[in-house]
Amino acid sequence: MSKSSGLKIATDLKYKLYEGSVQNFEVDVDFINVHYKKNFGSQPKILREDFGGTGALACYWAAQSPEHKAYAIDLDPEPMNYGMKNHRSQLTAEEQKRVEYIEGNVLADHGFKSDVVVAFNFSYFIFKERAQLVNYFKKVYDALENRGAFFVDIFGGTECGEELVEETEHDDHTYFWDCDKYNPLTNEVLYHIHFKTHDDNVKYDKVFTYDWRHWSPKEITEAMEEAGFTSVKTFWEGDDGDGGGDGEFYESTEEENCESWVTYIAAFK
Numbered sequence: 167m168s169k170s171s172g173l174k175i176a177t178d179l180k181y182k183l184y185e186g187s188v189q190n191f192e193v194d195v196d197f198i199n200v201h202y203k204k205n206f207g208s209q210p211k212i213l214r215e216d217f218g219g220t221g222a223l224a225c226y227w228a229a230q231s232p233e234h235k236a237y238a239i240d241l242d243p244e245p246m247n248y249g250m251k252n253h254r255s256q257l258t259a260e261e262q263k264r265v266e267y268i269e270g271n272v273l274a275d276h277g278f279k280s281d282v283v284v285a286f287n288f289s290y291f292i293f294k295e296r297a298q299l300v301n302y303f304k305k306v307y308d309a310l311e312n313r314g315a316f317f318v319d320i321f322g323g324t325e326c327g328e329e330l331v332e333e334t335e336h337d338d339h340t341y342f343w344d345c346d347k348y349n350p351l352t353n354e355v356l357y358h359i360h361f362k363t364h365d366d367n368v369k370y371d372k373v374f375t376y377d378w379r380h381w382s383p384k385e386i387t388e389a390m391e392e393a394g395f396t397s398v399k400t401f402w403e404g405d406d407g408d409g410g411g412d413g414e415f416y417e418s419t420e421e422e423n424c425e426s427w428v429t430y431i432a433a434f435k
């Protein structure tokens with residue numbers, strides 16, 4: 167049995183476990199490059215990572231070539247400090263100059279335009295009212311170059327409305343995605359992330375908490391179109407033949423539902 171420590175998790179451990187559990191920025195960047203090129207026929211160079219947290223994706227982006235540049239925007243200095251210490255510092259001096267961490271609100275005008283804006287790990291679910299969501303999407307639209315694309319991820323499935331805890335084993339820890347509340351009348355949800363570290367068998371409860379609205383792909387697509395995007399595409403993950411996803415996402419508008427899925431939506435200016 168693991169002991170629920172009640173201990174406050176150390177900041178470095180908190181972000182290390184978070185990133186090891188939920189991030190896959192190499193796959194995200196590959197997806198962005200492929201679908202931007204498919205739409206506009208060129209490679210995007212400037213990326214803005216909204217709700218950037220540790221900015222791991224921004225650092226990976228900027229390292230692609232001397233022409234690539236990235237901004238990571240977040241309200242919270244804690245994950246950004248972790249990211250500067252653990253991600254940006256791993257880049258060459260020249261690459262480091264091309265990654266900027268901005269402590270600020272994604273709703274503000276940051277005074278530059280980019281080819282791509284991303285909002286990953288469902289962070290835009292913090293906007294619970296449709297008017298707030300459309301307002302954010304309009305700000306993204308305005309912050310994009312004329313050949314600009316906005317990428318988000320989204321999840322769903324028959325299981326996601328149930329109040330249950332999903333456990334995933336990793337080499338050195340267990341990741342718990344805990345759906346604490348799901349209001350079927352408003353789609354407001356309360357999620358927690360817990361971790362258990364294997365070497366000392368300590369469980370850290372409620373390391374992250376998200377008070378969100380669970381939006382559907384159709385709602386997001388319509389809000390993006392209302393914000394001005396001319397083409398919005400939904401994607402679906404291929405089947406690995408064993409009940410899971412194969413990591414390959416293809417454009418689609420009709421699929422069979424399953425217990426749990428995560429996919430991308432891309433909006434082009």
Ligand SMILES: C[S@@+](CC[C@H](N)C(=O)[O-])C[C@H]1O[C@@H](n2cnc3c(N)ncnc32)[C@H](O)[C@@H]1O
Pocket residue numbers: 188189216217218219220239240241242245270271272273285286287288289292
């Ligand atoms: C779910 S985390 C996502 C981190 C990262 N994007 C990822 O993929 O793992 C959400 C982040 O959004 C930040 N955040 C929430 N509201 C924000 C806002 N209005 N502007 C900027 N950042 C915000 C929080 O501080 C938090 O770091």
